[in-house]
Amino acid sequence: MEYVPGSGLKLRKLGVAEAQHMLGLTYQTGGVVRRNYKQACEWYIKALRNGNGFSANNLGLLFSQGEALPDIPVDFERAIGYFKVGSLLGLVRAMESLTLHYFYFGSRTLATVWYTYCLKYNTMNITLRELFSGINVLKGFSVEQFEHELDQELQNSAMREFVMVKDYDTDPNGIERKRELRCKILGLSYKSGGLAPISKSDIIIEHRTSVKQAKEQIPKITLSITTNPAKLFPVASPNLIGLKPIAFKDMDKSDKDKIYEGFAIKVKVVEDAIIGFMTSIHLIVEDENGDLERVYIYNYPHVDASHDEIGYGCAFTIVNPYHRLMTDGKWAIRLDDPNLLIKHPQIRDVDRCRYCGKGKSELKCRLCKRVSYCSKLCQTKDLKELQHDLICFKKI
Ligand SMILES: [Zn+2]
Ligand SMILES: [Zn+2]
Structure with missing residues (x-):
């Protein structure tokens, strides 16, 4: 079969x-x-x-x-x-x-x-x-x-x-x-x-390919995400007191869908956000263990200013995370209620090295002048392993 x-x-x-x-x-x-x-x-x-x-x-x-x-x-x-x-x-x-x-x-x-x-x-x-x-x-x-x-x-x-x-x-x-x-x-x-069935580079290259398609306005062939409404909704209203921390590695991958009621996960956005292209905003985030996951945010304004709030380098906490097996057979966090997203604007980190994540990196890509690296080695690796050319645009 x-x-x-x-x-x-x-x-x-x-x-x-x-x-x-x-x-x-x-x-x-x-x-x-x-x-x-x-x-x-x-x-x-x-x-x-x-x-x-x-x-x-x-x-x-x-x-x-x-x-x-x-x-x-x-x-x-x-x-x-x-x-x-x-x-x-x-x-x-x-x-x-x-x-x-x-x-x-x-x-x-x-x-x-x-x-x-x-x-x-x-x-x-x-x-x-x-x-x-x-x-x-x-x-x-x-x-x-x-x-x-x-x-x-x-x-x-x-x-x-x-x-x-x-x-x-x-x-x-x-x-x-x-x-x-x-x-x-x-x-x-x-x-x-x-x-760990999905490699870090797979998740990044797939996302960067979507960024490129979005920039070039190539309609995505699979719009599965937009045609599948949320099946689960948190029963409890967000109560920030007593939330327990959770990491991606703790999330169960034997069930199809699950809401972690009473839990919260703190993440940083590590790839450019895809805004204004599909119904949801697409993000790749990293938790405090350095594990990556996709996040789809619904009901959030599709405007350029959103890049400064939940885009690259931004940090936020997701309350009652909804962990969902998508139709492509991989996992994602789906967020339908922006009230469940607590932003941490004070820790935005736009100068982190695009390859290794090291902060305050000053070497910029000569073509797009938009992304930073800590070293020539990281830049080369980002280009060769993670196909930087897919996102080499002056403006996102
Ligand atoms: Zn680096
Ligand atoms: Zn570039």
Whole structure:
């Protein structure tokens, strides 16, 4: 099959594991194709064989659902196995799923062990935090020891085929190394604590291509973003007191859409804004860990002055961020209510190096005289790796 059904998305444009996971998700959620849990499972298993932890979590959920799902027998043992595999692949969501499963259907003791494990990975799950408030977590819990035992257990179970790299036993950083090895074998990019399917340069070059198209008034072929109204809206009105910080790496990538109610993410705009071209304003932002994400802002004035408020170098905080899987199979933050955007005009940084982000960079591009670099090396890299020529305009 060449395409992900209904999305117009070519499989080879995604990593194999991600594409297989997307197919599973498509069959599980239905809509563009007839819902088919059996097919969903088959695709998730393929994705999991390629190391996709999100698929492991969804398989666990499918096998623990019961009669609600036709064709899928309830199989707690299998469900638990899949959750464990997902956990070992570093997916916090899988750890949380199993904790909840033990809490409701198994032993509270096991649930507490798993909750302690979730905390070691900084779980953001509010339900869990509420369920376990007042329950003592384990003292002296060793993640390394726990994961080592988990791995041994899975090696000797029906889940054996999903935990394949074995040569880490003597290494104290074994699990981390194991994930890295898996990613290498599978050709995925590796990031501590999870998989990073999209590279920084992909996201930037794609955005710069849109900037060029906007400047040259080439109508974009895919206007999917404008034809998909928001499906979710925050239930709580923004209450700035007690907001918890969140980063892009903490955002769950196993669900399609999610609003992080009660959370806020502080970002800086690191590429030129696309204003006045499509219904929304398109931005590329960087969070405090240096991770990039796309942001689409609706209901904001499409005027030149907006470049000074939310354009290149500007900083702001997004309250209740709405994390959404777009039709191109990649993630973005969608903002429909500009009241959820808190600007920080005092920290605007327009002279940051376009390649490495270093502040107060004075070397300017000779042609556009608009973008700055800290060094000749960064300028060369920006041109060669990130195709500066796409945005080499005197005015944006
Ligand atoms: Zn630089
Ligand atoms: Zn230039």
